[in-house]
Amino acid sequence: MTSSSQAPVRRPRNRKAQIAETAAELFCARGFHNVGVDDIAEVVGITGPAIYRHFRNKQEILVCAAEELCALVESVIETGAETGGLDGALRAAAAVALDRRTVGRLYQWEGRHLPEAGRLVFAGRIEKLIRRLRDLLLRSRPALSKSDARYLVLTALSVLASPSTHRVKLSRAKAEAILLAIADDVLGVAELPAAGKAADEPAPGHGALLPRRERLLGEAVRLFNRHGYHEVGIEDIGAAAGINASSVYRHFPGKASLLAAVYYRAAERLNVATNDVLAAAVDAEDALNRLIESYVRLTFDQADLAAVYVSENENLPADDRHALRAAQHQHVDTWVRLVGSVRPGEPAAEVRFRVHAALNAVTDLVRLRASAPTGPERVTTLVDTILRGTR
Incomplete structure (x- = not known):
């Protein structure tokens, strides 16, 4: 058969969605700034220039990925709610969390790379989703x-999204069952302690008496958390610390060495606190x-440090990343x-799922403290529920 008689190669109709989903997986695995358009194209199986037929730049790809993930979650939760109320909505959310496990962290950290308008839209859609589930919960718990x-x-x-933060393997049925059981326990908590007062921002000049190295570490943590590692320069850190x-x-x-020092500082504090407990x-x-x-109090007290610890991992030098991951595994x-x-007979993999759900909840609840009145006592109550269960 001659080449002129061969059927023409056609681009799939869903090429744009395919690019967005592939990019989302890479962003979550490597970090937004560590992924280039050519990296995305290679995984999709096309050329870099072909991506520009669909998107003007990498940030536009991220916007599309966030929109598609939001639309999917909104759709399945609404369908689940219509047929099964709150239980149906949660079951649908758990299914999406497991189906899209590799892109789940998009809601948590990569969203900060959206343009301001896109970030506001993304936040608004998530809030609408939260209120929908809140109203469903109030139907069964009107008090x-x-x-x-x-x-x-x-x-x-946060519990349902937690599989995106770890690689523990369970069968699909087991994973879904444990996530739903934990979520059900959380939504059934009888009484929450009163919310604490939000911590004030440090006053200007706070920490001015610290040695220079400590001031640099403190300002690096604050700036990395506010803006992301790649948006902060050495000059910014120095200026914030009052150092040329x-x-x-x-x-x-x-x-990079400053970031590694931040991580080793966090790991050291966590290790000391854990050993003191034991x-x-x-x-x-x-x-x-x-x-x-x-752990809850340490996360509250060192909120910026805790946030950087879980969000900038992929920007560490390779040797430091491997060493710190080993320390993280030991902590888990x-x-x-x-x-x-305290849960004898529960398989180790299921216990790990439960532990990662609890640790993710701490991260999220402290991260969202400005929009969700909280406090160590509240979070401690919920972490205890996640880990021990009510059944």
């Missing part, structure tokens, strides 16, 4: 305040109680051991 119902829904959604940019290099050879505990039950309280192992002791 709840709208604020408490919203808070419980936020926590349940050239002097910064006396303490750190570059921005040393003071009389048994596993007591240790878990102390660990929950210690401690949680798994203690939770396993």
Whole structure:
């Protein structure tokens, strides 16, 4: 057969959606700034210039990915709610979370790379979704305040989204069952402690007496969390710390080494706090109680540091990233051991799913503290529920 008689190669009708979904997976795996248009094109199986037939730039791809994820979640939750009320909506949300596990972190960190208008639209659609679930919860629990119902829904959604933050493997049926059981426990919490007062921003000049290296670390954490690693320069960090940019290099050879120092600082604080808990505990039950309280309070006290710790991992130098991941795994192992002791008979993989759900809830609830009145006591109550369950 001659080439002239061959059927022409046609682009798939869903090419734009395919590009957006592939890009979302890469953004979540490597970080937005670590992915180029050519990287996306290679995975899709097209040339870089072919992407520009659909998108003007990488940020536009991110906007499309966020919109499509929002539209999917909105659609399945509404369908689930129409047929099964709150239970149906949660089941639909759990299914999406597992089906789109590789792009779930889009809601958590990569959304900050959206243009302001896109970010506002994205936030508005998520808030509308939260209110829909809140209203469904209030139908079955009318005595709840709208604020408490919203808070419980936020926590349940964080639980459902948590598989995107880890790689623990479970069968689809087991994973869905444990996520729904935890979400159900969370939405059934009888009483939430009163919300605490939001922490004030540090006053100007706060920390001025610290040594230069410590001031640089503190300002780097704050700026990385506000703007993202790639949007912050050494000059910005130096200026915020009241130090000339050239002097910064006396303490750190570059921005990557400064980021690594931030991570090692966070890992060290977490390790010390955990060891203190284990040393003071009389048994596993007591240790878990102390660990929950210690971890939640540390996350509140070091909110910027905790946020950077879970959001900028892919920007670390490779050797540091591997070393710090090993430390993270050891920390999770401690949680798994203690939770396993209070839930005897539960398979280790299911306990790990439960632990990651709890840790993700802490991250999200502290991260959203400006829009969801919270406090250590509230979060501790919910983490305890996630880990121990009510059944």
